[in-house]
Structure formats: structure tokens, C-alpha cells
Amino acid sequence: MVTQTIKQNTLPPKTLIETESMCLALPAKIVALDAAANMATASVDNVKVEVSLALVDDVALGDYVLVHVGYALNKIDEDEALKTLALFAEAGLTSNL
Amino acid sequence: MKYISEFRQQDLAKQLSKAIAQTVDPNRHYRLMEFCGGHTHAIFRYGVQDLMPDNVEFIHGPGCPVCVLPIGRIDNAIQLAENRDVILCTYADLMRVPAGARNSLLKAKANGSDIRMIYSTQDALKIARENPEKQVVFFAIGFETTTPPTAVAIQQAQAEGLANFSVFCNHVLTPAAMQAILDAPQPVAIDAFLGPSHVSTVIGSQPYEIFSERYAKPIVIAGFEPLDVMQSALMLIRQLNEGRHEVENEYSRAVTRQGNLKAQTLMQDVFELRPQFEWRGLGLIPDSALKLKAAYADLDAEHRFNMPSIQASDVKGCECPAILRGALKPQDCKLLGTVCTPENPMGSCMVSSEGACAAYWSYGRVRARA
Ligand code: SF4
Numbered sequence: 443m444v445t446q447t448i449k450q451n452t453l454p455p456k457t458l459i460e461t462e463s464m465c466l467a468l469p470a471k472i473v474a475l476d477a478a479a480n481m482a483t484a485s486v487d488n489v490k491v492e493v494s495l496a497l498v499d500d501v502a503l504g505d506y507v508l509v510h511v512g513y514a515l516n517k518i519d520e521d522e523a524l525k526t527l528a529l530f531a532e533a534g535l536t537s538n539l
Numbered sequence: 540m541k542y543i544s545e546f547r548q549q550d551l552a553k554q555l556s557k558a559i560a561q562t563v564d565p566n567r568h569y570r571l572m573e574f575c576g577g578h579t580h581a582i583f584r585y586g587v588q589d590l591m592p593d594n595v596e597f598i599h600g601p602g603c604p605v606c607v608l609p610i611g612r613i614d615n616a617i618q619l620a621e622n623r624d625v626i627l628c629t630y631a632d633l634m635r636v637p638a639g640a641r642n643s644l645l646k647a648k649a650n651g652s653d654i655r656m657i658y659s660t661q662d663a664l665k666i667a668r669e670n671p672e673k674q675v676v677f678f679a680i681g682f683e684t685t686t687p688p689t690a691v692a693i694q695q696a697q698a699e700g701l702a703n704f705s706v707f708c709n710h711v712l713t714p715a716a717m718q719a720i721l722d723a724p725q726p727v728a729i730d731a732f733l734g735p736s737h738v739s740t741v742i743g744s745q746p747y748e749i750f751s752e753r754y755a756k757p758i759v760i761a762g763f764e765p766l767d768v769m770q771s772a773l774m775l776i777r778q779l780n781e782g783r784h785e786v787e788n789e790y791s792r793a794v795t796r797q798g799n800l801k802a803q804t805l806m807q808d809v810f811e812l813r814p815q816f817e818w819r820g821l822g823l824i825p826d827s828a829l830k831l832k833a834a835y836a837d838l839d840a841e842h843r844f845n846m847p848s849i850q851a852s853d854v855k856g857c858e859c860p861a862i863l864r865g866a867l868k869p870q871d872c873k874l875l876g877t878v879c880t881p882e883n884p885m886g887s888c889m890v891s892s893e894g895a896c897a898a899y900w901s902y903g904r905v906r907a908r909a
Contacts, residue, residue: 447547448585448765467684467737469542487540494661496691497802506542508740508793511630512659513688515802516740516793518542523792530551530766533558533773 467510469518472503484509542792546764547585555769556590562776569595571775572865573733574717576603576893577763583902585765595772598727598865599898601716601821602735604681605632605891606863609817611849612709613638616678619707619844620644620652626670628663629678630685631656636890639851660692667696667704676840680709683741686829687802690809693831693838707840708830711816713738714746715827719818720864721754727865731775733768734760736790743798747786755784762790809835819853819887820863857886862895869899876900 470484480495494513495501507514579599601607620627634645648654657663667675679689696704739760747758757778761771771789816828831839856874861867879885881897888894
């Protein structure tokens with residue numbers, strides 16, 4: 443499904459990671475785990491980053507985590523994400539009444 | 540991109556925009572302070588203000604860590620780096636922040652100081668391992684999101700016996716700044732708050748409850764994507780219309796009431812409160828910043844090196860302090876875009892992409908042209 447995303451005011455092109463400053467965090471998918479080192483490889487927008495798992499427990503392959511300055515800060519909860527998306531759609535419905 | 544593009548869908552943005560327009564009371568004005576620089580950035584980058592009715596106003600808050608760091612602390616770091624035995628490691632955002640006497644970390648680097656930009660505190664540890672003959676100092680700044688990674692590095696350095704590593708700690712606390720804004724002698728009129736996204740993944744939504752109760756201000760923890768910001772604004776507007784003042788959590792995919800307990804425990808193990816700390820724009824705030832506990836004093840750069848307290852003032856005409864309190868907007872500064880640009884910043888609010896002046900100048904112009 444192709445969804446049209448909201449138009450961005452753009453600046454000269456940079457990769458997604460470069461554009462974000464130190465205090466942003468991005469949702470990234472865990473694509474490789476190194477349990478011994480407590481590290482993982484995560485992928486954002488096809489860019490791979492090394493992340494420390496020192497701040498999270500029970501991360502599995504395929505999980506999405508918020509990556510921030512090289513650390514996974516938290517896992518992203520899929521059910522909650524879907525609920526929030528449903529809320530957006532609902533707001534639109536009530537406005538049509 | 541999962542969890543990114545779904546939260547930027549244009550049709551949903553239009554629907555939300557319509558819902559907000561129908562929910563606002565045309566007879567009142569809504570002043571919503573977005574606390575975090577990340578929200579400021581998203582609001583400008585996606586033109587969220589344009590999707591809001593005229594009577595909904597975003598007031599930009601102090602939640603940009605680079606912007607609130609007092610100049611004197613950057614001067615301290617530069618002095619450290621001028622010492623030939625020191626390698627100073629820092630996040631890239633700090634490099635161009637104007638320090639005293641028209642200096643900056645970038646200029647100090649050009650003048651021969653060994654200053655390295657790092658992405659992760661793990662990089663700083665690596666540099667320390669590879670350069671045992673040098674003192675490696677990590678210039679640590681940021682709110683509760685960057686603090687746990689610093690704590691990890693400190694514990695790791697201690698466990699490894701990495702004797703040439705230390706941390707110049709400037710970590711600050713979000714709830715203390717919110718308190719300072721609400722308790723200011725001439726408080727800025729704010730009806731409600733968009734609560735921080737990523738800070739809240741660490742501290743949880745619970746620490747804000749006291750503010751919604753004591754100050755009767757609605758607070759919605761909001762994600763950083765444009766639809767998150769719009770949905771959160773709608774939730775705040777509903778609370779205001781109904782006379783409620785609660786903490787609600789729009790960013791439930793990453794934030795719980797308790798937050799990340801592992802990260803909190805780490806912070807408590809390594810850091811303790813400073814009695815007070817200076818914030819650019821907000822002045823001295825009690826119990827608002829962290830320092831290393833006595834058990835880690837060996838790794839504290841302020842302990843290891845002589846670091847005098849330096850007082851320095853902003854460039855004349857720079858309105859950053861008032862902008863950080865929400866009292867002025869970037870467009871109120873006479874230097875904006877003429878003397879002060881992201882290429883040649885006069886104040887900290889122009890340096891970080893999270894700073895209100897940088898966001899306004901970079902994206903506000905795009906909007907004005909469109
Ligand atoms: S535009 Fe520049 S000089 Fe003016 S307040 Fe912002 S940072 Fe300071």
C-alpha cells in the first residue's frame with residue numbers, strides 16, 4: 443500500500459540519521475543480535491546502526507526499538523501503535539458528522 | 540519505514556486538522572507549550588501550525604539541551620581541550636554553539652585542540668582505550684534520554700579500570716525545568732503542555748502528574764511525528780474545553796506510566812542531584828541537574844581537573860533567554876537571519892536543529908516562500 447505522507451519542508455538532502463540531532467530517537471528494527479557484547483544491529487530506513495542493549499531487557503530479532511545516541515531506549519509496543527493510529531482515524535470520522 | 544510513515548499520512552493529517560477546527564471554541568485562544576525541541580522541530584518541518592486554526596498557538600519551550608547549557612560550561616570544556624594531554628569527546632550538536640569571546644568548540648578544534656565528535660558514549664570509551672597516554676573527557680549534556688547512556692559508560696569505565704576516562708557532567712532534569720517555567724516571577728501565559736516524547740520513555744508519565752494537579756494544566760505526552768503532535772493538540776484542546784487537567788499519554792507505543800526502570804536505576808546508582816544549576820534563559824534552578832556520586836568521583840572531570848566557574852553573557856541583542864522561556868518568538872529577534880544564521884549562529888537557539896531560531900529560520904522561510 444502506498445500512502446501519501448505529509449509534505450516536509452526540506453533542507454539540502456542528508457541521510458535520515460544525519461538530519462536528526464542528538465536528542466532525537468528513531469524507531470529501528472533489530473536485525474542482528476550479539477548477546478555476549480549486549481549489542482545489536484538495528485536498521486532504520488535501510489541504514490544500519492550498532493546499538494547497545496544495556497538499557498533494555500528481552501530484545502528479540504525483529505523487535506522495534508527507539509534508538510538514541512547508540513542505545514536502544516525502549517521497545518516499541520505494536521498494539522499501542524495500532525491503537526494510536528485508530529485514534530487518528532476516529533478523529534477524522536467524528537469531524538464528518 | 541515502520542512507525543514513521545504511518546504517523547505522517549497526509550489524509551489523516553487533513554482529517555485531524557478538520558477535527559481540531561471543529562473542536563476549538565472560536566471565542567478562546569489556546570496556548571500550548573511544546574516543551575521539547577523535537578516537537579518544535581516537527582512543528583516547523585511539517586508545517587503543523589498551518590494545519591491548526593488561528594486561535595491555537597504553539598509556544599516553544601526550553602527542551603533543547605544544547606540551547607539551555609550556559610556559555611560558561613562550554614568555556615570550561617574549551618579550556619580543558621586546550622590542555623595538550625586532553626582529548627575532549629562531545630556530541631556533534633555542541634560543536635558550533637557560541638561560547639565566550641566569540642569562541643566555539645569548532646574554533647578550538649581548528650586551533651589545534653583535540654576535540655572529537657562522537658555518536659555514542661561507547662565511542663568515547665573506545666577512544667580512551669586506544670589512547671592510554673591521553674586524558675579522555677566526555678562532555679556530557681542532555682536531558683533524561685542521554686543521561687542513561689552516560690551512566691552506562693561511567694560504570695563500564697569503572698569496571699574496566701579505564702583510568703584515563705572522565706565525564707564533565709552537565710545532565711539536566713525535565714521536571715525541574717517545567718517547574719521553573721510555571722513558577723517564574725512573570726510567568727508566560729500557557730494553557731497546556733505537550734509533554735516530551737523520549738524523555739518520557741525513560742522517566743514515564745508519572746512525574747508530570749504533580750504539575751497537572753498543582754497548576755491545573757493539562758499535559759499530553761506526545762510523540763514526535765506530525766500526526767502525534769496534532770492528535771496531542773486535539774487531546775489538550777478537549778481537556779481545556781471540558782475544564783479537565785490530567786496527564787494523558789498519546790505516545791503509548793513507547794511511554795508507560797513508570798517509564799524505563801532499568802534506565803532509572805542506572806541513573807540513581809551513578810548520579811545525584813546538584814543543589815542548583817544554571818540554565819541559559821531560566822537562571823539558577825534548584826535540584827535541576829545531576830553530578831557523579833562520590834563512589835564515581837574518580838571519573839568526574841570536575842574532580843580531576845581544575846574547573847573554575849565561568850560567567851559569560853550572550854551576544855548583545857540575542858533573545859535566546861526570552862525565547863527559551865517562551866516569552867518571545869524567534870521572529871522577535873532583530874538579529875534573526877541578518878546577523879544570525881545557522882551558518883553563523885550568534886546564540887544557542889540557532890545552532891541545534893531543535894532550537895527554535897534554527898527551526899524557524901530553516902523551515903519558516905520555506906513556508907513564507909510557498
Ligand atoms: S536569532 Fe540568533 S541572535 Fe536572535 S535570539 Fe535566535 S539565536 Fe539569538
